[in-house]
Amino acid sequence: MSSQIHSIHQQLVNKDITCTALVQEKLDLLKQNTNNTVNALLDTLALDLAAKVDAKIANGETIGLLEGIPFGIKDVYMVQGTYTTASSDLLKNYKSAYTATAIQKLLDAGAIPLVKENCDSFGHGSSSENTIFGAVKNAINPDLVGGGSSGGSAVNVAKDYTVFSIGGDTGGSVRQPAGYNNVYGLKPTYGRISRYGLMAYASSTDCVGPIAKSIEDIRIVLNVMSGKDAKDQTTYASAEITPDSIANSNTIKTVGYFKNFIENDSIDATIKADFLATIEKIKAKGIAVKALDFFESETLVSTYYTLAMAETASNLSRLDGTNYGNRIESDNLKETYAVTRSENFSEETKRRIVGGNQVLSQGFSDAIYLKGLALRDAIAENFEKDFSAVDIIISPVTPNTPPKIGDSLKDPHAMYLSDAYTVGFSLGQLPTLTVPQGTATGLQITAAKNNDELVLKFANFLKDTI
Ligand code: GLN
Helix, strand or coil, X not given: CCCHHHHHHHHHHCCCCCHHHHHHHHHHHHHHCCCCCEEEECHHHHHHHHHHHHHHHHCXXXXXXXXXXXXXXXXXXXXXXXXXXXXXXXXXXXXXXXXXXXXXXHHHCCCEEEEEECCCHHHCCCCCCCCXXXXXXXXXXXXXXXXXXXXXXXXHHHCCCCCEEEEEECCCCCHHHHHHCCCEEEECCCCCXXXXXXXXXXCCCCEEXXXXXXXXXXXXXXXXXXXCECCECCCCCCCCCCCHHHCCCCCCCEEEEEHHHHCCCCCCHHHHHHHHHHHHHHHHCCCEEEEECCCCHHHHHHHHHHHHHHHHHHHHHHCXXXXXXXXXXXXXXXXXXXXXXXXXXXXXXXXXXXXXXXXXXXXXXXXXXXXXXXXHHHHHHHHHHHHHXXXXXXXXXXXXXXXXXXXXXXXXHHHHHCCCCCHHHHHCCCCEEEECCCCCCCEEEECCCCCHXXXXXXXXXXXXXX
């Protein structure tokens, strides 16, 4: 699909539509939607901002490319004065005191926030069923899950309720729901976009990621949100990615894929066949394709979950009903903490807090947590070696197609294994993009650190190739 941002911008400038009518139309769609994508509508704010854009256009003033473009925000981002619930009982009544840097940059560019979007609570999940607002339903087949954790964001984009949405990706939460709903979703290089104001899940892999229907819209939104931020010491300055720089793919000579992802009993037969057919099409364009060795999926998933649980147990310790969260009073302070956290966290979140505290505790941390850290280093080294031999790595996004609503809740271990292809790239902190092509749940394109431009370039090439 071509850029919706460019086309809406042109319609606004030509006065074919008003911003108010556009925003109202999207708000109505969101209000009526039956996919459970909405935690809160930002209707007053959105309509106020739209009126200002219309006034500017009426005065003959020029507007920026993102000015008046409606977008959605996963409900884990601070937007001052709005509820930020993380889809949890604990923060059901929590209002943000400030605005996340990435979101502020979009607001400064004139984009219009419509909605705080449903997701797995605190980013914990792969199906957007771990939420107090009801399971998000898949955009293509509402009996299936929307994917997670940024399920509401991906479904809103797929359904055209938002032009783009901002998800968060710790271990696949932008890429997997993008794949399940046939849209683009980017996890940029770790540190390219500030995490300030994104509720912390696993701080060492948390990334801000855009979801949209075209590569061009991903590019535009990525550029606006990127950059060094004094409020997040892991951020770095990056060069703007121009349309020209990603137009021509002739610098890409070699593409790799992980043999063990494909030659594996747990991959769906059709996803495997489609992936292998894609490889043949790439080869037919004169690009060399190399099969690479990699860690077993089980190792990737256990390493990721060991570290993610440890980090989330630590990050969520502040949510005890004192400074944050719905407090449930009990006999004494200790009991009050216990009851507040037991009653207000979901089963899945509690599983992770217990697991995380276990792997960090004395007597276990050497054998489990430190081993996880060592494995992460080994995974990163493996990527470095791979990217000296290939320009791009491609993989399916998921081993299987989206499960029926209800199935993942019955079997959390199966849900964790559905992250087999996404978590490794998160541990490597690499830029990786889901494109809605190649297999039923898309393809994942990954490049070396800080090479987000190459990822978009290859996506452009694939768009015309397969
Ligand atoms: N499904 C993975 C998890 O539950 C990834 C979630 C995410 O990226 N926030 O941890």
